[in-house]
Every structure is written in C-alpha cells, then in structure tokens.
Amino acid sequence: MTDQNIRTRFAPSPTGYMHIGNLRTALYAYLYAKAQHGTFILRIEDTDRTRYVADAVDFINRTLKLAEIVPDESPDLGGPYAPYVQSERMDIYKKYAEKLVELGHAYYCFCDPDEDHSQGKFGGYDRTCRDLPQDVIDAHLKNGDPYVIRQKMPLTGETTYFDVLHGNISIPNEELEDQVLLKRDGMPTYNFANVIDDHLMHVTHIIRGSEFITSTPKHVLLYQGYGWELPTFIHLAPVMGKNADGSTSKLSKRHGATSFDDLVKAGYLPQAIVNYVALLGWNPKDTNQEIFSMQELIEHFSLEGLSKSPAVFDYDKLGWVNGEYLKAMDAAEFADKARTFAGDLPDYLEAHWTELAALLQTRISRMGEIPEQIQFLINCPDFDADLYVNKRNKVTPEKAKDLLPAVIELLENIPESEWQNDNLYAKLEAHIEATGVKKGLMMWVVRIAAAGQKVTPGGATEIMTLLGKENSLARLKKSLAKLAEL
C-alpha cells in the first residue's frame, strides 16, 4: 500500500528569503514523501558564489521548522548521501563531468566568456569547441588554461519525457544549447549538479516549479548519457499575484508580503499560512474540508489533487483561514500572542488586556490589525457629529444631545469598584426601561460618544469597561460639549 522507497527533496538556493512559491514546493514534496511513508531531503544548492548570503542556511532551517516541514536528511541532520550542501561536493561534480566527456556527451570549451564570439544561434558562444582536436585540448589542459565543460546536445530529433501533471512533453533537440555543466570556477551549474545529486541521493520524485519544464529535456539527456534510470517529474504551476489593474503575474514583492517571513511578521500564524498555501494549487479528492492540520494534510495528500494551472494568491482567503485559526485558539494563548502585536499600552488597557483580547479574537484576520483596532482606546478620535447618524436605530446628533446628560449623571453615580461590564449593562438597561428609549438608540449614542468611532470591537459598555470610569466620563462629557455647540 505504501512505497518505502519514495524519496523527495527540497533544494533551495540560500538567498535568505523564503518565497511563498518555494514554501509551497517544499510543502508538496514533504507531504508527498510523508503520505507515502517515504523520505524528505533538504539539499542546499549554493553553487553560485556571487549570490551567497550569510546565514541563509540557518534561515531556511528556521523557516522549515516554523512551517513544520521537517527533513529526514539535511545538512544539519546528515544522512546516507552526505554532504547535502553542493559547495561541499565539488569533487563529485568534477569527476562526473569528466566521465561524461569520456562518454562522448560533453566536451571541454576554452572560449573566453567576456569576448565576443562569432554569433551562432546561441549568442555568446559557438559550437566550434565540439570539434577541437584532442592534441589541442591536451595542450590547453596542460597549460592550465581556464575551461568549462559543456553538454553535447543532439542536433536533430526531439527529447520527450513524462510529467505526472502534464503527460508527455517533447522539445526539439535543436532548441537545446550546449549548456555549461562545469563552470570556470569549478562549480557545477544547477542543471548539472541537480541531476548528479538527485541520482546519487536516490531521489525518486522531482517536485519543482514549472520554470524547469523547458530545461528538463537537458536533464533527461544527462540521465540517458550516464545510462541512469529517470526519476518521476512533477512540475508545479506557478503561484501568481494580482496586479493593481486586475491582471496577474508571477507572485513577487510588488504584490505585498510574499515571503513566509513577511507573512508571519504581518501576524499570520505559520500553520495558517501553510494551510492556505497547501490549498493554492492542490485540493483533496475526498473532502470539502478547508482547515487542515499538518497531519491531516499528510493523510489527504495525493498527486492527483495537484492543479496544473496557475493559482492566484488571495489575501482575503488567507485572512479567512488565519481567522479560523485565531478563533480556534485558546483564549489565554491568543491574549499572549496578541499582546506582542499591540505595542505600548496605557495602564488601563494593560489592566483589561484579557477582555480586550477576547473582543479582538473573533474580529481580526491577522494580528497585525491589532494596533489600528485599538488605537481609539488610546487616543479618542476627533470625530464629527455625523457619526451619531444611524438610520436603523433612528439616531441623530440632536437625540444624542438629549440623551447624553442623563447617562452621564447615571454613570457618575456608579462607584469605581462597580465599573464592570455586566453592571454597566444592567444599569443602562434599567435606565433605558425607565425612559422608554429604544435600546439600540441609547447604546449607539453612548458607544459613539465614548469611542469616537463608528465601528468598534465591542459595544458601548464593553468599551467603557476598557476605558475605566474616569476616562469614559471624560470622553462622554467632551462629546456632549461638542454637541452643545451645534
């Protein structure tokens, strides 16, 4: 029922940034391996010295850990095919590159990359080095001249491979250039190291982005050149972002927070991000469920559920998923976590934080909204009398002016020690009954006068509870004074 030998890998280059598209690729590779009781490998592809970023490997480790994507083999963990960092495997690539030359599928090229060459089809180089006599090659090598090793592509015919999502894909061989395998600095290129490592590490399923669809024939030719068995290819559709004009393009920084890190900082829970991202381009075949724990994702995951068309990243839906996680959180846990996003608070709010957090818990879709949500409790907004207008409850500024004095008097008689929500509510309710005013009208007036803002987390009495007696009355009086000017 399960194949113990399934092995997938995530092979990022260390850029210090975990794009949401890469995270999704890692997730799917992980989910597939785990769903099949297989092995998930983390391999670092750091063959570009010019793009190396310090601490980037730590960053990747931390990110994967936060996302609960845990490798079975990695640079830190080691494993049967260590090392798992490409820059530590240079001798391996050199050996295999030379072997491919021997096999007749690659050749030495001594062209200078900075020099202009006769323009062949492929721009900066031509294929003349293919035909270099052996004695010329030997002389260059003996002389210690710099060189690269290029793959020798077939000039005719086409190369076909099978992709789980797309079926057979064929590319005419004449479209394939004699790509560099081993660079001048001795480092392998992605297209080479990737194939060597995937084979050596016994990767069975290559799950990666669709940008590699066109270069896969080159990889296939490499496997065939060595006489190696082909892995199974799965090319994922890209994650898109929505542009201001409504069009879409591959998700990038201009679409806002698009790295896992950015999203966490914006107040989305790691599990919620993973949950949402899992659904971007995949959906379970056996359920309409939308909220999944990592364990549930593993249980439901199958390659058949992968989508081959691009998916647009939707912050609204992410917000909904995150909101579901937020609401499901233990109240105390939410309060703690939310507190770290709230910033500096005045004493009265600090004292009422548990209540405030409870009000926020069902109202926000991400923690980053908290400061703006509670700002009105710290500084009363300077508001206009129009704010009192509410059609449904038939509220007008005039009515507010009529009702407020009695409320203020009532509240002034409530001792500080009895200034709690239930009591305030009870007192106001009694007052409402005594005066015969509609509850909605009265509460609206009080809430606006105290909050100075149309939409608030919590109703009139809840806000006054948070503000405290002194503060509430000060606000009410000030509001009344403003109304008196009318």
Add this chain to the structure above:
RNA sequence: GGCGCCAUCGUCAAGUGGUUAAGACACCGCCCUUUCACGGCGGGUUCAUGGGUUCGAAUCCCAUUGGCGUCACCA
C-alpha cells in the same frame, strides 16, 4: 520572436461524454445583535472564442485569442 505550458464564478476549485455545473473566500440581501464582528439563512448569465467528432461536449480533436514560462559560466 522560437520553443513549451496553461485556460470552469472576481479568487481557490469539484467535474474526466448525459449533473439543476459541487463547495470555500470575497461580494450583495435578510435574520440575530449594544455598533462591528461571530453565527444562521438566502442570492449571482462561471465552462475564453471559433470550428469539428458525437444522438449528446465544460469534458475528446483542431485553430484562434489570452496568460505564463524558457532561451545565463542564476537557480
């Protein structure tokens, strides 16, 4: 531009020749309500276009259009 991939509501999507074309987000309306939110109920000309194949097409084929990718000593 060559080559390649893709195409179901605004978005994520189910669907694999015969369905009233699911579900979710968003949106709109109603209910609930001390505002908002939560929750409940309800709503919407969705199969890019044009040709085929077929008794029958969102499903198969071709073309067109559009989107995306790729064409580095980056990955």
